[in-house]
């Protein structure tokens with residue numbers, strides 16, 4: 001009986017972690033989509049990057065899988081299968097396009113697919129606009145070569161993308177990041193109700209997470225609060241789930257049964 005319960009607990013834990021991983025992946029897919037789409041560059045650049053993230057470009061790998069062509073090997077290097085990541089980023093024939101300090105991580109970081117590359121670039125504050133322009137230039141040139149049409153030489157792609165990026169920066173001096181959204185102001189609950197705000201933090205450096213909950217009345221007075229340090233750096237969705245549960249528990253402990261629960265809003 002004990003073994004059966006232990007086995008069930010293990011299975012449940014594994015399934016729960018799979019759900020959390022799936023949710024985290026969905027969260028990141030949405031975040032990448034929003035980050036790319038909010039960039040102030042023409043839609044053709046953003047569309048191409050998002051298509052590459054969805055693996056919907058007509059790469060030689062995709063065309064081979066649809067039995068349209070037989071050879072999936074990249075035309076630039078003739079060595080590797082041409083998927084989105086290879087065609088736009090990792091092919092050795094693109095070394096000249098991605099050379100320079102800002103792209104030096106190309107020789108260190110390994111990515112499973114193009115979406116993972118985009119995620120890394122967004123997370124690490126790399127110039128995302130320039131990235132989308134260079135990606136478009138590479139794909140555009142690749143298609144021109146396949147059609148035997150005149151195009152930039154590979155060695156000139158980085159320079160041409162850089163010049164266009166400079167033009168965009170002169171016309172729009174916003175930082176090359178996702179445009180910050182205005183923070184909504186905290187509003188109090190209606191009379192005779194309470195508002196429970198919660199938030200969580202993760203420190204990968206210290207391998208810890210933290211959660212915090214504050215309960216306020218309709219005048220904004222703090223009725224109760226708690227903060228707690230957790231013993232490891234959990235995933236964001238795990239922290240969010242734990243702090244949301246703790247917020248509901250706290251409202252029960254202090255017998256607040258008429259409350260609005262929401263993530264914290266910083267004024």
Ligand SMILES: [Zn+2]
Nearest residue numbers: 074076077091
């Ligand atoms: Zn190649």
